Amino acid sequence: MKRLLTGNEAVARGAYEAGVTVASAYPGTPSTEILENIAKYKEIYSEWAPNEKVALEVAIGASIAGARSIAAMKHVGVNVAADPLFTFAYTGVNGGCILITADDPGMHSSQNEQDNRYYAKSAKLVMLEPSDSQEAKDFVKLGYEISEKFDVPILLRLTTRICHSKTLVELEERHEVGIKEYNKNIAKYVATPANGRVLHVKLEEKLKKLEEYSNNTPINKVEFNDKSIGIITSGVAYQYAKEVFGDNASYLKLGMTFPLPKQKIREFAKQVDKLYVIEELEPYLETEIKAMGIDIIGKELIPNIGELNPDIIREALLGEKKEIIEMNSEKIVSRPPTMCAGCPHRGLFYVLSKKKNVVITGDIGCYTLGSAPPLETMDTCICMGASVSAGHGFSKAFEVNGKEAKVFGVIGDSTFFHSGITGLIDIVYNKGNAATIILDNRITGMTGHQENPGTGYTLMGEVTEQIDLVKICEAIGVKHIEVINPLDLKETEKAIDKAINTDEPVVIITKWPCVLKKSPKEEIEEYGLDQRKICTVESDKCKQCKLCLKVGCPAISFEEGIGAIIDDTMCVGCDVCLQVCPFNAIVKVGE
Amino acid sequence: MSETKNILLVGVGGQGIILASKVLSKGLVDAGFDVKMSEVHGMAQRGGSVTTQVRYGEKVYSPIIGKGQADILVAFEKMEAMRWIEYLKPNGKLVINNYSIPSVPVLTGQVKYPENIIEELKEKVDTTVIDAANAARELGNIRTQNIIMLGALVKALNITEVNWEEAIKETVKEKYIDINLKAFKRGMELV
Numbered sequence: 001m002k003r004l005l006t007g008n009e010a011v012a013r014g015a016y017e018a019g020v021t022v023a024s025a026y027p028g029t030p031s032t033e034i035l036e037n038i039a040k041y042k043e044i045y046s047e048w049a050p051n052e053k054v055a056l057e058v059a060i061g062a063s064i065a066g067a068r069s070i071a072a073m074k075h076v077g078v079n080v081a082a083d084p085l086f087t088f089a090y091t092g093v094n095g096g097c098i099l100i101t102a103d104d105p106g107m108h109s110s111q112n113e114q115d116n117r118y119y120a121k122s123a124k125l126v127m128l129e130p131s132d133s134q135e136a137k138d139f140v141k142l143g144y145e146i147s148e149k150f151d152v153p154i155l156l157r158l159t160t161r162i163c164h165s166k167t168l169v170e171l172e173e174r175h176e177v178g179i180k181e182y183n184k185n186i187a188k189y190v191a192t193p194a195n196g197r198v199l200h201v202k203l204e205e206k207l208k209k210l211e212e213y214s215n216n217t218p219i220n221k222v223e224f225n226d227k228s229i230g231i232i233t234s235g236v237a238y239q240y241a242k243e244v245f246g247d248n249a250s251y252l253k254l255g256m257t258f259p260l261p262k263q264k265i266r267e268f269a270k271q272v273d274k275l276y277v278i279e280e281l282e283p284y285l286e287t288e289i290k291a292m293g294i295d296i297i298g299k300e301l302i303p304n305i306g307e308l309n310p311d312i313i314r315e316a317l318l319g320e321k322k323e324i325i326e327m328n329s330e331k332i333v334s335r336p337p338t339m340c341a342g343c344p345h346r347g348l349f350y351v352l353s354k355k356k357n358v359v360i361t362g363d364i365g366c367y368t369l370g371s372a373p374p375l376e377t378m379d380t381c382i383c384m385g386a387s388v389s390a391g392h393g394f395s396k397a398f399e400v401n402g403k404e405a406k407v408f409g410v411i412g413d414s415t416f417f418h419s420g421i422t423g424l425i426d427i428v429y430n431k432g433n434a435a436t437i438i439l440d441n442r443i444t445g446m447t448g449h450q451e452n453p454g455t456g457y458t459l460m461g462e463v464t465e466q467i468d469l470v471k472i473c474e475a476i477g478v479k480h481i482e483v484i485n486p487l488d489l490k491e492t493e494k495a496i497d498k499a500i501n502t503d504e505p506v507v508i509i510t511k512w513p514c515v516l517k518k519s520p521k522e523e524i525e526e527y528g529l530d531q532r533k534i535c536t537v538e539s540d541k542c543k544q545c546k547l548c549l550k551v552g553c554p555a556i557s558f559e560e561g562i563g564a565i566i567d568d569t570m571c572v573g574c575d576v577c578l579q580v581c582p583f584n585a586i587v588k589v590g591e
Numbered sequence: 592m593s594e595t596k597n598i599l600l601v602g603v604g605g606q607g608i609i610l611a612s613k614v615l616s617k618g619l620v621d622a623g624f625d626v627k628m629s630e631v632h633g634m635a636q637r638g639g640s641v642t643t644q645v646r647y648g649e650k651v652y653s654p655i656i657g658k659g660q661a662d663i664l665v666a667f668e669k670m671e672a673m674r675w676i677e678y679l680k681p682n683g684k685l686v687i688n689n690y691s692i693p694s695v696p697v698l699t700g701q702v703k704y705p706e707n708i709i710e711e712l713k714e715k716v717d718t719t720v721i722d723a724a725n726a727a728r729e730l731g732n733i734r735t736q737n738i739i740m741l742g743a744l745v746k747a748l749n750i751t752e753v754n755w756e757e758a759i760k761e762t763v764k765e766k767y768i769d770i771n772l773k774a775f776k777r778g779m780e781l782v
Contacts, residue, residue, distance in 0.1 A: 004620050004628065108631065165654035166616060166628040243653040311657035322659030324677040325715050331705040332673045335603065335694040337639040374699055549699045554638050557698045
């Protein structure tokens with residue numbers, strides 16, 4: 001039976017069919033749906049880990065125990081998991097193990113566009129690169145075979161276009177592989193220097209055999225057509241190359257890109273007149289092939305910035321451009337993402353935006369949108385967890401250099417569990433005075449509502465212990481902890497002012513559920529979500545001061561001569577605008 | 592089988608574009624085509640623009656459509672039609688919903704929502720204007736705009752090989768099947 005599946009769904013299906021029994025991940029676009037779909041298979045234990053390092057370590061442990069396991073993350077997540085990854089390549093596996101890296105060329109929702117093919121080379125890991133959903137599923141299954149045959153972990157690289165495109169996939173049955181026997185093996189699994197030195201030699205031997213495998217595997221595939229042009233390519237770039245050249249070129253399509261099939265590449269190069277490498281982002285293949293002494297054209301024509309597409313290839317290699325309909329593009333207004341109407345982060349950022357002499361170090365999540373107009377309440381955003389630790393660095397630099405400004409690190413609940421917690425430990429331990437604001441919206445918002453250690457549910461839907469943020473902060477040694485309702489501007493302002501005037505570590509937890517969250521009954525009752533009444537503008541009282549527009553709510557618009565207007569289909573009655581209006585022109589409907 | 596057909600649906604998060612694309616793709620797959628569908632919805636839940644691209648034919652390679660290559664552009668929101676028009680073939684068809692959703696820079700008064708969008712587009716390309724919001728209200732559910740637009744798309748592109756009723760039944764929630772079947776038919780009538 002053929003079905004249309006995204007690459008992420010196909011990976012999940014591949015894990016199911018391959019007999020995987022343990023899966024762990026931290027959500028991150030474009031990888032999130034892999035675990036969400038694996039969790040639908042009851043045969044697989046699946047979980048959200050607090051971060052990517054933990055997710056990979058869980059998969060490593062399960063693999064050594066004898067189970068086929070999988071860890072999934074976005075490209076920047078692999079940076080977090082890189083420490084165990086490099087050593088895992090040395091120890092090898094017991095049950096097969098695959099790490100998925102979902103790269104984001106074009107930065108659809110990421111802070112950089114790193115090319116994780118370099119991780120394979122650097123950590124000495126077998127790398128597979130599917131070019132559609134069918135291959136995504138097939139390569140997962142093949143990956144487990146390679147992993148167990150050669151005793152190595154596998155890095156499987158997807159990109160946003162593979163993750164989020166649906167293509168046809170043939171479904172097959174699950175093949176139960178059970179759990180391999182575990183035998184204690186200190187020389188293999190305890191990476192002390194003495195063992196590591198031996199393991200490194202073994203790994204290099206494995207890589208030689210894997211190169212031989214790479215030369216012979218059918219997933220490194222030659223397609224001969226017109227031999228005047230030869231194209232070496234991998235991943236979705238293969239589809240783009242086929243789209244542009246069709247049968248007018250010959251292809252070496254690489255499904256396994258580390259170790260590279262050098263012999264196959266040499267043979268292919270000999271048989272074609274002109275050789276191109278078509279690859280997305282960095283010249284990974286190009287550099288390797290040039291180092292083999294083969295003349296090849298690549299990045300001098302195809303950019304290493306942004307997502308690749310057939311248009312770019314067509315124009316770069318053939319000089320062809322499609323005729324397009326021209327419009328006056330100046331007329332087209334941007335449509336940036338924004339915090340939703342009723343978002344609990346809005347109140348906090350509004351209060352912070354009014355404060356002079358503060359620095360806000362930001363983090364990765366919905367609240368990064370606090371950096372956008374009209375609030376523009378953010379000075380930095382580097383990576384997950386950096387709000388707290390970079391905030392500490394900021395305040396220490398100010399302290400040493402005699403500058404007086406309060407630093408606030410803003411971080412979400414899931415992100416705090418991910419890597420904010422260590423930054424907070426640093427602040428307390430090293431006598432810092434940066435304030436930490438944990439924006440606890442009771443869910444992982446940005447990636448589409450995944451459970452996290454603070455929500456009380458697991459990925460598999462089981463009720464579990466809720467990790468208590470207040471108690472954690474107390475245990476770390478924070479003396480000043482406040483839990484506030486961020487939609488109450490007075491309460492929020494009081495907490496912020498208190499923090500500004502305190503020279504010790506402060507934690508403010510802004511606690512209110514994400515407006516898009518499907519709250520359970522208890523939560524609806526706890527926060528009175530069903531009692532809320534939406535707001536409206538009494539236009540005779542509106543003085544057209546536009547102050548309400550400063551909160552940046554998508555439900556509020558303004559018409560000259562009339563004043564502010566609140567869209568009744570979008571407003572949820574969060575009341576932030578009502579508190580901001582100095583003329584009491586905003587009222588509750590029905591009051 | 593002729594060459595690959597390219598369909599581009601554009602609009603704003605929350606308009607039901609992904610669901611309409613699912614029905615479309617499901618129908619095309621069941622009719623035996625090779626289909627690829629690509630979604631671009633990075634942070635769309637937060638008011639950003641959403642597009643889905645559907646390509647079908649005997650054999651489809653790229654999951655994305657290039658500039659000047661869509662056979663049809665279906666715009667669920669007026670300004671999004673302008674944003675994506677360069678992806679349409681110069682002799683392609685535009686089906687546009689006469690409906691506007693102001694973005695945040697418009698709401699906060701920084702910029703003006705563009706005027707005369709439909710008039711300008713009509714000058715350049717074969718344009719069919721659909722009042723899907725009113726049609727949906729008449730049907731009793733404003734949220735059926737997406738399936739009305741899908742019906743319009745199918746009629747405009749004259750895709751006859753597909754059992755659309757089946758595709759709708761298998762994709763939408765059971766209690767919404769009837770209204771969506773009506774919406775689909777209404778959309779076909781509007782072209």
